[in-house]
Amino acid sequence: xxxxxxxxxxxxxxxxxxxxxxxxxxxxxxxxxxxxxxxxxxxxxxxxxxxxxxxxxxxxxxxxxxxxxxxxxxxxxxxxxxxxxxxxxxxxxxxxxxxxxxxxxxxxxxxxxxxxxxxxxxxxxxxxxxxxxxxxxxxxxxxxxxxxxxxxxxxxxxxxxxxxxxxxxxxxxxxxxxxxxxxxxxxxxxxxxxxxxxxxxxxxxxxxxxxxxxxxxxxxxxxxxxxxxxxxxxxxxxxxxxxxxxxxxxxxxxxxxxxxxxxxxxxxxxxxxxxxxxxxxxxxxxxxxxxxxxxxxxxxxxxxxxxxxxxxxxxxxxxxxxxxxxxxxxxxxxxxxxxxxxxxxxxxxxxxxxxxxxxxxxxxxxxxxxxxxxxxxxxxxxxxxxxxxxxxxxxxxxxx
Numbered sequence: 001x002x003x004x005x006x007x008x009x010x011x012x013x014x015x016x017x018x019x020x021x022x023x024x025x026x027x028x029x030x031x032x033x034x035x036x037x038x039x040x041x042x043x044x045x046x047x048x049x050x051x052x053x054x055x056x057x058x059x060x061x062x063x064x065x066x067x068x069x070x071x072x073x074x075x076x077x078x079x080x081x082x083x084x085x086x087x088x089x090x091x092x093x094x095x096x097x098x099x100x101x102x103x104x105x106x107x108x109x110x111x112x113x114x115x116x117x118x119x120x121x122x123x124x125x126x127x128x129x130x131x132x133x134x135x136x137x138x139x140x141x142x143x144x145x146x147x148x149x150x151x152x153x154x155x156x157x158x159x160x161x162x163x164x165x166x167x168x169x170x171x172x173x174x175x176x177x178x179x180x181x182x183x184x185x186x187x188x189x190x191x192x193x194x195x196x197x198x199x200x201x202x203x204x205x206x207x208x209x210x211x212x213x214x215x216x217x218x219x220x221x222x223x224x225x226x227x228x229x230x231x232x233x234x235x236x237x238x239x240x241x242x243x244x245x246x247x248x249x250x251x252x253x254x255x256x257x258x259x260x261x262x263x264x265x266x267x268x269x270x271x272x273x274x275x276x277x278x279x280x281x282x283x284x285x286x287x288x289x290x291x292x293x294x295x296x297x298x299x300x301x302x303x304x305x306x307x308x309x310x311x312x313x314x315x316x317x318x319x320x321x322x323x324x325x326x327x328x329x330x331x332x333x334x335x336x337x338x339x340x341x342x343x344x345x346x347x348x349x350x351x352x353x354x355x356x357x358x359x360x361x362x363x364x365x366x367x368x369x370x371x372x373x374x375x376x377x378x379x380x381x382x383x384x385x386x387x388x389x390x391x392x393x394x395x396x397x398x399x400x
Contacts, residue, residue: 035064035089037081038150041135042111043100045069049107051076052136053089054149065143067136073114091118096126096153096168098135104186104212104219112178115171123172126157129219131190131209138191141204152206156189164241164256165208166228178216181335183328185231186212188222213322213330221326223319230319233280233312234261234331242287245307250291252304254369258283259312265337265345273348275360276333278320282312282365286372295372308367316363324357333361 041052052067066089070076081089099111108129115121130138142149157168168187169177177184188211191204210228212219223231232238240257262279286295286304293300323329334352338345348355 035066036093037089037091038093038095038148039139039153040077040091040094040097041067041100041139042073042097042103043134043136044103044106047071049073049076049103049110050134050136051080052139053077053080053091054139054143055089055093065139073110074118077114077118091120092122094122094125095150096128096157097171098128098130098138098153098189100134100136101129101131101219102134104129104214106218108186108214108219109217112171112175116175121171123175124170126168127171127174127186128153128168129186129188129212131188131222133191138189138204138206140202141191142202142206147202149202152202156206156208160187160208161232161237161239162241163208164229164232164238164243165225166211167232167237174214177332178214181329181332182215183330184214185223185330186214186219188212213326213328215328220328221322223322226315227318227322229312230315230317231331233259233316234263234278234319236261243284243308243311245304245311247300247304247307248291248293250289250293252289252293252307253287254284254304254308255287256282256284256308256312263333263336263340265341267341267344267348271344271347271349273337273345273350273355273359275362276337278316278361278363280312280316280363280365282308282367283370284308284367285370295374301369301372305367305369308369309365312367313363313365316365320361320363327357329356333359 035053035055037053037055039054041050041054043050043052047069048071050067050069051073052065054065066080068076068080070079077091081091097111097115099108103111111127115123115125139149142152160166160168166187167185169185174184174186188209190207190209192207193203194205208225208228210225211223211231213221213223229238229241238259240255242253242255245252245254259280259282264277264279266274266277268274284305289295295301319331323331323333329352334356338352345352
């Protein structure tokens with residue numbers, strides 16, 4: 001009976017965690033003895049690489065940054081995580097890795113290889129390249145007394161697609177694109193010195209900076225904002241954005257939130273691939289207007305729709321031209337066309353690598369201004385003309 005009581009007491013102590021020596025969990029660690037890493041930075045250094053880990057041990061403890069130089073990412077990270085001021089760094093919570101531009105141009109493949117092979121790193125970790133500076137300086141610039149840098153990076157990760165400024169691809173997505181298409185896209189960011197939103201935050205703000213196009217070993221080119229917008233549209237990654245378009249003596253700010261790309265191959269009678277045709281339909285709403293324009297005028301709204309179509313068409317055409325210029329099909333046009341017409345693409349007689357650089361691509365965009373939110377007399381709903389209340393009543397009576 002006494003043995004049973006002692007066994008029950010020992011088990012209860014182990015389950016409650018009152019005694020580290022009696023715990024039944026082999027990997028049990030006290031919270032104050034670990035550092036939950038949320039952000040990792042990697043830059044070039046004289047020794048090879050400069051690795052930094054940034055995280056927080058708890059809600060009431062400020063985030064800390066630990067860094068170390070070494071010959072490679074694996075060796076340096078191993079030494080760094082074992083000795084962060086007496087704490088054990090846990091990498092399984094890493095949300096994003098920030099890579100300096102210099103290292104991205106030479107050794108970006110090492111970063112992906114480390115994430116893929118090291119069991120504690122998550123494949124869904126987001127990868128970002130820091131333009132015009134180092135990842136280390138950016139993280140230090142973002143951090144403030146009450147603003148962890150990881151929170152700022154996570155906020156951009158969640159909102160960048162809603163801004164139409166890009167998309168944070170995970171290491172898994174990048175590795176899959178490299179294996180399938182021989183190239184991949186990586187989101188770029190930069191730190192900008194602007195007025196602080198509140199006092200206890202860092203000196204830098206985080207801003208999107210286009211996208212990088214990478215081969216299996218390194219980044220080989222960078223897309224500007226217009227090319228990035230076109231890329232997101234054609235890849236189907238676009239979610240929404242606000243665009244300023246000129247109309248008469250005014251500037252309309254429209255919210256674009258629905259775009260569906262359609263990409264089709266066109267073949268000759270003898271099976272040659274003549275061109276690729278891209279069609280998009282965009283739906284937009286008027287957010288605000290700067291200047292004077294009669295928004296009730298059907299002609300004015302048509303001008304707005306044409307101006308929006310031209311803006312989106314220009315972005316898509318810029319993205320299409322950039323691929324052959326880099327010699328990389330980062331839009332995966334070959335894959336899209338093959339899925340559309342697999343037998344015809346297989347029988348066209350030439351490999352895609354030879355066709356891609358000179359293939360004509362046409363882009364057509366149809367834009368519809370769905371709502372103007374005119375509170376006096378809404379002129380248009382769902383892209384259709386709305387009559388006056390009297391006209392609608394007359395039509396209703398006539399139909400009945």
